[in-house]
Amino acid sequence: MTSPDAYRIRKQPFYQPQGNEVDLYEAAYAARLPVMLKGPTGCGKSRFVEYMAWKLGKPLVSVACNEDMTAADLVGRYLLDAGGTRWQDGPLTLAARIGAICYLDEIVEARQDTLVVIHPLTDHRRALPLDKKGEQLAAHPDFQLVISYNPGYQSLVKDLKQSTKQRFTAFSFDYPPAALEGQIVAAETGIAAALAEQLVSVAQAGRRLKGHVLDEGISTRLIVYAATLIVHGIPPADACRMAMVRPITDDADVIDALNHAIAAIFD
Amino acid sequence: MAVPGIRNVADARQRLMATAESQAAWTALDCGFAAVADVFDECWAAARQHIAPAERPAFLDAARTIGKLGRGAEPLLAFLEGWPRVVATLALPQSAILPTLMDSIRRLQKSPNAPAVTPLLQTLGAVAERLRSADALADYQTLALDLAERTAGSIHGRQTTHPSPALPNFLRQAPRLLGLLSLAGMRRWIDSGIRLTSPHPEQQRAYFALASPESRALLQREREGTLFADVERRLGLGLAALWTDDSPLVPYSTAFAAPGLRPYLAADGMRLPDALGTLSGIDGLQRYRAMLAHLAAHRQWSRPLVADNWSPLQRLAVETFEDARIDVLLLRRFPGLRPVLLALHPQPAEDACDPERINSLRHRLTCLSRACLDADHPYTAVATREFAAGLHALLADGEASTRAVAELALAWAARTRVPSDQYANVHFADTEIDYRDDNRHLWTFIEAGDEEDSFDPPPTLAKPERAGLPPRHYPEWDGATQSFRPDWAAVYEALHPAGNPADIDRLLERHALLARRLKRLLDLLKPQDRVRLRYQEDGSELDLDVAVRAWTDWRSGRLPDPRINVSHRTNGRDISVLLLIDLSQSLAARLPGSEQRILDTAREAVALLGWAIGELGDACAIAGFHSNTRHEVRYHHIKGFSEAWDDTVKARLAAVEAGYSTRMGAAVRHAGHALSGRHSEKRILLLLTDGEPADIDVTDPDYLIADTRQAVETLAAEGISTFCLSLDPNAERYIGRIFGNRWRVLDRIENLPEQLPMAYLNLTR
Numbered sequence A: 001m002t003s004p005d006a007y008r009i010r011k012q013p014f015y016q017p018q019g020n021e022v023d024l025y026e027a028a029y030a031a032r033l034p035v036m037l038k039g040p041t042g043c044g045k046s047r048f049v050e051y052m053a054w055k056l057g058k059p060l061v062s063v064a065c066n067e068d069m070t071a072a073d074l075v076g077r078y079l080l081d082a083g084g085t086r087w088q089d090g091p092l093t094l095a096a097r098i099g100a101i102c103y104l105d106e107i108v109e110a111r112q113d114t115l116v117v118i119h120p121l122t123d124h125r126r127a128l129p130l131d132k133k134g135e136q137l138a139a140h141p142d143f144q145l146v147i148s149y150n151p152g153y154q155s156l157v158k159d160l161k162q163s164t165k166q167r168f169t170a171f172s173f174d175y176p177p178a179a180l181e182g183q184i185v186a187a188e189t190g191i192a193a194a195l196a197e198q199l200v201s202v203a204q205a206g207r208r209l210k211g212h213v214l215d216e217g218i219s220t221r222l223i224v225y226a227a228t229l230i231v232h233g234i235p236p237a238d239a240c241r242m243a244m245v246r247p248i249t250d251d252a253d254v255i256d257a258l259n260h261a262i263a264a265i266f267d
Numbered sequence B: 001m002a003v004p005g006i007r008n009v010a011d012a013r014q015r016l017m018a019t020a021e022s023q024a025a026w027t028a029l030d031c032g033f034a035a036v037a038d039v040f041d042e043c044w045a046a047a048r049q050h051i052a053p054a055e056r057p058a059f060l061d062a063a064r065t066i067g068k069l070g071r072g073a074e075p076l077l078a079f080l081e082g083w084p085r086v087v088a089t090l091a092l093p094q095s096a097i098l099p100t101l102m103d104s105i106r107r108l109q110k111s112p113n114a115p116a117v118t119p120l121l122q123t124l125g126a127v128a129e130r131l132r133s134a135d136a137l138a139d140y141q142t143l144a145l146d147l148a149e150r151t152a153g154s155i156h157g158r159q160t161t162h163p164s165p166a167l168p169n170f171l172r173q174a175p176r177l178l179g180l181l182s183l184a185g186m187r188r189w190i191d192s193g194i195r196l197t198s199p200h201p202e203q204q205r206a207y208f209a210l211a212s213p214e215s216r217a218l219l220q221r222e223r224e225g226t227l228f229a230d231v232e233r234r235l236g237l238g239l240a241a242l243w244t245d246d247s248p249l250v251p252y253s254t255a256f257a258a259p260g261l262r263p264y265l266a267a268d269g270m271r272l273p274d275a276l277g278t279l280s281g282i283d284g285l286q287r288y289r290a291m292l293a294h295l296a297a298h299r300q301w302s303r304p305l306v307a308d309n310w311s312p313l314q315r316l317a318v319e320t321f322e323d324a325r326i327d328v329l330l331l332r333r334f335p336g337l338r339p340v341l342l343a344l345h346p347q348p349a350e351d352a353c354d355p356e357r358i359n360s361l362r363h364r365l366t367c368l369s370r371a372c373l374d375a376d377h378p379y380t381a382v383a384t385r386e387f388a389a390g391l392h393a394l395l396a397d398g399e400a401s402t403r404a405v406a407e408l409a410l411a412w413a414a415r416t417r418v419p420s421d422q423y424a425n426v427h428f429a430d431t432e433i434d435y436r437d438d439n440r441h442l443w444t445f446i447e448a449g450d451e452e453d454s455f456d457p458p459p460t461l462a463k464p465e466r467a468g469l470p471p472r473h474y475p476e477w478d479g480a481t482q483s484f485r486p487d488w489a490a491v492y493e494a495l496h497p498a499g500n501p502a503d504i505d506r507l508l509e510r511h512a513l514l515a516r517r518l519k520r521l522l523d524l525l526k527p528q529d530r531v532r533l534r535y536q537e538d539g540s541e542l543d544l545d546v547a548v549r550a551w552t553d554w555r556s557g558r559l560p561d562p563r564i565n566v567s568h569r570t571n572g573r574d575i576s577v578l579l580l581i582d583l584s585q586s587l588a589a590r591l592p593g594s595e596q597r598i599l600d601t602a603r604e605a606v607a608l609l610g611w612a613i614g615e616l617g618d619a620c621a622i623a624g625f626h627s628n629t630r631h632e633v634r635y636h637h638i639k640g641f642s643e644a645w646d647d648t649v650k651a652r653l654a655a656v657e658a659g660y661s662t663r664m665g666a667a668v669r670h671a672g673h674a675l676s677g678r679h680s681e682k683r684i685l686l687l688l689t690d691g692e693p694a695d696i697d698v699t700d701p702d703y704l705i706a707d708t709r710q711a712v713e714t715l716a717a718e719g720i721s722t723f724c725l726s727l728d729p730n731a732e733r734y735i736g737r738i739f740g741n742r743w744r745v746l747d748r749i750e751n752l753p754e755q756l757p758m759a760y761l762n763l764t765r
């Protein structure tokens, strides 16, 4: 059996709490309740899970969901090898076996019919039927299921089924307030606090256009990218354009308005 | 015949001039017009000043010729008064420009356009001031003569016997035109004018007098510098991004507004010039942005003051100090704007004017303002330095306030006051601060009788004879009491009357290019919609994954699954969408600067969307709604799910008209009713509106907002997703309360035909 240690997080991840989410999560974990993290991309959801896994001393198995993912990709399948066939656990089974926190990132990307396999793990049964293998896997007592979900993602086709949503406790994340976000960026990359604040101002300028012309705001992740470029010697304005403007839009007028914002914010 | 009171011809020639030289010139002119005699001394003095002695005989020769054209005194007067100024402006010897002019005059004189010599000469001085070179002046005359030729006598192909209706008006407008256009732009504007108006003399007259809308519009297109219309969206986005300010931006005409009109804050938006050239090395776009920053800063930090007790001098001081305060604050927030503001802010020399002789108030204030913004200012006057420091002290730990800075301004006025502040002779040079507004928002005046109650007449309830179905009643949600009002709104559904389906085909044709572009996108979308049907015993190809698994099962002695093939189904989209269009009165508004109504644009957009949805194979219904109190919510059936996108449907869409109010909740419930009968995997209600819910029997705007929200939630519980596409730039105020994050503002109405189908594609991808 795979060793849980391979999935343990050794070094403390840097996580800056925005409120009392750490306490709340600990409570949810103590009751082994499934958790849903809601919020825009790049606002710290994954980082939060890593941090909690570290803090609780539990292994973490992460899965980035996508449209082509099948139930077998989650649960596992038989493989051929020299001696015949061999069962290979999928990440969900693995996590349930070793008592890990299983993190299904961007869950709406997965097809709805794939997701029903998680249902028995999220209620009182805490079990995973492995039909192929003829095994009824009872989840390890430490196992917990966490999913992330971006409600701002404006697709009417990709949405979580009510029957799935109803199985989770939920945390709402958002981009942190400016001062806090500046601290995160500075701590994460080592740039000066004043510079971090300016980067946050640029991101906020972009976020104000969300709903008008942008589908998504400029994420904390993108600010961190810009700061990283600056650490590598790129001038701030160029770093902003490269990491915070171009990735989010192709609209020439929006690009121009944001470039103006960058010019106005940096002296 | 001698008429009393009018001097006869002989008299004028005998007139005595002031000097011997002037007298000799007058004699050489051989002119019998009394009106000319009256002003000749002055004209001669001006000519002596600007025209070299050796060139004066040629000047007099030309004048004599012009005096004998047989057009009266007018052309000669214009020449005598205007020519010295032309020579002075161009700073050239007269011989470089006079022959061309005389040539032009001769050519006009030989044509039916001879009367145009007068306006040509009358505006020549002002034209020269704009053109400033001999070549340009010659080109200008060529343009004018060319225009004369192309527009004269063209009526019904007869010979050149009619004068050009265009030329005199053109010559009179020339200085204004050249204030806005280059010669090249002017040529294009003339060409367009001729093309547009010939052979209609009335239209020509109007076009070249700048009296027709087309003429003004084309003038606008030819202007130099940055046109507001070209950068409006960028400016709006920048304003929203930097200032969270969604004020509408409205241009005023620099060609036709009162000269010297500054940007200003109006109740309904920010007013900006319609075009801006480069100034002090700062291009038009950056000048616009500096203006917007200043206006937005006013909106953020300025509060109006009661003006009644202050003198004009005090008010001017308060305005300047307040302008400086908000500029300091805005540079604190956006230091990157400093180079632009400082480049646009004049820096008058400290001793530019003598306060003993001339009113130096504006000059002193401009120096002070500069000193507040620019740490490296050159000023040494104690008061300037002290009060600039005073402003910074005031702002040392906060934003201070309009009130606080007004105190400082009054102290400054008292301290620096000099007697010349009352003089009418004001030193203006270098005191205009380009990016600042006129500060009209800064003052309120207390007026009596403002707060009279107004009673709206009760709405007359039109009870039209409705053929068709009896109404369906829906409850309404009262947010205040958190309860339903049962059977509150009556919804009448009817087939929309039919119009002409060809209208819609024409609209679609107009957007043929866009349709082609959309088609390419739709085609791209389709293959992605192919669904893999796995686990098929028969299928189009082997599913490797499953096949390997089956083989593994077989090898390990288990029963293999025979369903190892995969096939594809193309129509994977299982979507029913109902497009619900708000048809309230506000849709009848026209797009700025256009004859097109929002409704017309929406109709085009809906036509394209209807077509696009059909191409995709999604099931689609279209309906419109408006309301006239809760007793009459009209729901117009335009297209049903089972109807094809055919002439019947197009005819209904073609006849759609705007009117009445927007009782959204009831319409949403009724649309939900229509969708609830569909069995698609995804059921979508797409709402297109230009504003918030409203009706004439409801005064509390929150009431209908809360009700619509409730309706949307009810639909969501039934598995119907509602999405709102709004045309209201201020929708952010309320729209989230209704639709959560399921909304989007489409920001350029004129782009709606493109945006609407694109938005749908993105939402259902």
Ligand SMILES: Nc1ncnc2c1ncn2[C@@H]1O[C@H](COP(=O)(O)OP(=O)(O)O)[C@@H](O)[C@H]1O
Residues within 6 Å of the ligand: A014, A015, A016, A017, A018, A039, A040, A041, A042, A043, A044, A045, A046, A047, A048, A184, A188, A220, A221, A224
């Ligand atoms: N609260 C936070 N503490 C520390 N880093 C954060 C925080 N929020 C965001 N970040 C930074 O933003 C990046 C993106 O966050 P991530 O957790 O990957 O976003 P999400 O999972 O929400 O898409 C992280 O790599 C980290 O650098």
Ligand SMILES: [Mg+2]
Residues within 6 Å of the ligand: B294, B298, B323, B436, B437, B438, B439
């Ligand atoms: Mg002002």
